[in-house]
Amino acid sequence: MPCEVRMPQLGMVQDSGVITAWLKRNGDPVKAGEPIFEVETDKATMEVEAATDGYLSGVKAAEGDDVPVGDLIAMIVEAEGDVEEASTGASVTEPEDVAVVEAALRSEPKPEMRPTSAPLERAMSKSVAFGRVLASPKARRLATKRGIDLHQLRAQGVAEPIHVADLDAAFAVGRNSLLSAVVDPTAFDEILDRSRTANRTRLLASFAAGAWRATFDVSSVSVTIEDLDGQREVVINPDRGGAGVAEDPVLTLVDLCGTRINGYVPMDGGVTLCVARSAAGYGLLLAFPESRLALPGAAALVEEIAVRIENPLLQLL
Amino acid sequence: MTREITLSQAVNEAIAEEMRRDETVILVGEDVAEAGTPFKVLSGLVEEFGTDRVIDTPIAEPGFMGIAVGAAMTGLRPIVDLMFGDFLYLVMDQLCNQAAKTHYMSGGKLNVPLVLRTNLGATRRSAAQHSQSLHALVAHIPGLKVAMPSSAYEAKGLLKAAIRDDNPVVIFEDKLMYQDKAPVPEEEYLLPLGEAAILREGLEVTLIGTSSMRQVCEKAAEILEADGISAEVVDPRTLVPLDEGTILGSVRKTSRAIVVDEGHQNFGVTAEIAARISEKAFYHLDAPVIRMGAMDVPVPFSPALEDLTVPTPEAVAANARALVRGVPVHAL
Incomplete structure (x- = not known):
């Protein structure tokens, strides 16, 4: 009978595990008790053993993949003839096979970052030796904050230990992705019209901070407010009355309402939110390097900001 | 005056x-x-x-x-x-x-x-x-x-x-x-116990030097400047009380620290300061905190040997260079 291989729960609060190394390839014979892959949780790296004798079949996850606990990773089938193809195309650990490892990366491989095989070899051999990616505490913290997967940097050939400079260097500065949205202006305009004290830019900063907090579940959010004259001001937790400790600002807000300009994308590689007012409503433009903010997070962030402008009461939640 | x-x-x-x-x-x-x-x-x-x-x-x-x-x-x-x-x-x-x-x-x-x-x-x-x-x-x-x-x-x-x-x-x-x-x-002045001094401002590495090791750190900072590396030099002035705020503030800024002291390195002042940095500024560190104390041997009488036992500006600069360039000082 075929036997399922699922992501095991190795810790009390673990909800996923990163496959750091496949020790068997798709189609390889395995014996019960034999380790078939290595998985890293936030606490430890462990080998996962085959539950039965057979052949590894239909491998669905590649090295570097973060797989939710309980998800099917592969099957162990009784007969060699029943072996199904791997659906990742990447149950291969040979370091020289750059193309295959790249295909396993979750984001699109970027041609200019195609690694030479030498650093990749070093990274892969380390992956076997250590299981976890070696990174400085600050690099690890910033990677988490920016949504960067350190395994991905390792696979790109970044030498370990990974430092903060590697996070920036691995992604060319100034290459931003863009998301834009147009938002119904009625409710927000009404607030601005009726209040003599409301400051539009400050309100937008607090919406952005609240949206960031809601999207990324962080406790402290600083925002840089920049204008086209180059004036910059950092506000700490604008959605919480400015209380709290200064942190590196998570994004730069450029309030373009009142100008004819509707977008500005700086080359410094930071996350920038431009808000412009046109006949159609409030236009949001989020420029973000994917090294610092992954697309799903960025999209969720824009949604959160948009609903706050449409319905400012939501900010109170 | x-x-x-x-x-x-x-x-x-x-x-x-x-x-x-x-x-x-x-x-x-x-x-x-x-x-x-x-x-x-x-x-x-x-x-x-x-x-x-x-x-x-x-x-x-x-x-x-x-x-x-x-x-x-x-x-x-x-x-x-x-x-x-x-x-x-x-x-x-x-x-x-x-x-x-x-x-x-x-x-x-x-x-x-x-x-x-x-x-x-x-x-x-x-x-x-x-x-x-x-x-x-x-x-x-x-x-x-x-x-x-x-x-x-x-x-x-x-x-x-x-x-x-x-x-x-x-x-x-x-x-x-x-x-x-x-x-x-010329005028009378007091220096309060428990206030460190930042003697040189820098951005990439904090060199913490006590007593004459402050001069060693300052010379190291000059060597590093020639390499294009910006080092901050902090003199704790008093060990007890220790001005943690100044030291941690500097390390949070530079992300890297080397503690230099002329006591023996084992179980010494460098260890205490390095431990406090690692404990309290851990998530701001981009490199391990490096201790540089005197060699753990009785101080030799031979001048040639004695000079080898204390940290030198060149040795501090070499470690700082490695930290800033992301080269591990100790084996991984």
Whole structure:
């Protein structure tokens, strides 16, 4: 009978595990008790053993993949003839096979970052030796904050230990992705019209901070407010009355309402939110390097900001 | 107005000013009166203040240290001169069991406003029993404050603050620095115990240097500047109390730190400061905190060997360069 291989729960609060190394390839014979892959949780790296004798079949996850606990990773089938193809195309650990490892990366491989095989070899051999990616505490913290997967940097050939400079260097500065949205202006305009004290830019900063907090579940959010004259001001937790400790600002807000300009994308590689007012409503433009903010997070962030402008009461939640 | 004076003159001025200001201040130790100490720091004091207040003692450190602790408990403010830091071993009971604990054990009824002046530092070719830097021993004992001046300016300001402190303070002067000159104000000033100084601002690595290692760090920073690396130099000035805020603030800015001190590296001052940084600024660190203390050997008499045992500007710069460039200093 075929036997399922699922992501095991190795810790009390673990909800996923990163496959750091496949020790068997798709189609390889395995014996019960034999380790078939290595998985890293936030606490430890462990080998996962085959539950039965057979052949590894239909491998669905590649090295570097973060797989939710309980998800099917592969099957162990009784007969060699029943072996199904791997659906990742990447149950291969040979370091020289750059193309295959790249295909396993979750984001699109970027041609200019195609690694030479030498650093990749070093990274892969380390992956076997250590299981976890070696990174400085600050690099690890910033990677988490920016949504960067350190395994991905390792696979790109970044030498370990990974430092903060590697996070920036691995992604060319100034290459931003863009998301834009147009938002119904009625409710927000009404607030601005009726209040003599409301400051539009400050309100937008607090919406952005609240949206960031809601999207990324962080406790402290600083925002840089920049204008086209180059004036910059950092506000700490604008959605919480400015209380709290200064942190590196998570994004730069450029309030373009009142100008004819509707977008500005700086080359410094930071996350920038431009808000412009046109006949159609409030236009949001989020420029973000994917090294610092992954697309799903960025999209969720824009949604959160948009609903706050449409319905400012939501900010109170 | 400032003028340049030697560390030796700065200490002499501090003691003379405090003795003039407060007649309970006395000076006790070997050769403090007639000889003015082997380093000539105290010359002229006995002429001004007389042998009642500048007291030569027999060669009996436990004896005069005990006398001073008793004098402090009963209303005087003794400055004890311990000729070499290495002799601390002789006064451990009087200092650590009596002076350090009396205020606590008397329920606050007794104070021990005592200053123990002594020295540290190798490379004076004085061999293993006259070259040690033993400040970590006393910094370990609750109830003792420990000051580490790194210049004539600090020596005067810290010593005056120590004399006015109502608790025992041990102050370590580097015996190789007595003739080093620095600008010192003509006017009176105190340097509060527990305030570090940022002596040079930088962005990429914090070099924390105590006593003469401050100069080593400053020279290292100059070497690094030529390499295009921006180093910040912090002098803690006092180990107890330790100005954590300044040290951690600097490391949070630079993300990297090297702690340099002339005590032995094992279980030493560098370890304590490095541990606090690792504990309290962990998520701001982009590299391991590096300790650079004296080699863990008895200080050799051979000049060629002795010079190898203490951190040098070149060695500090080499480690800083590795940290900034992301090269592991220790094996992964």
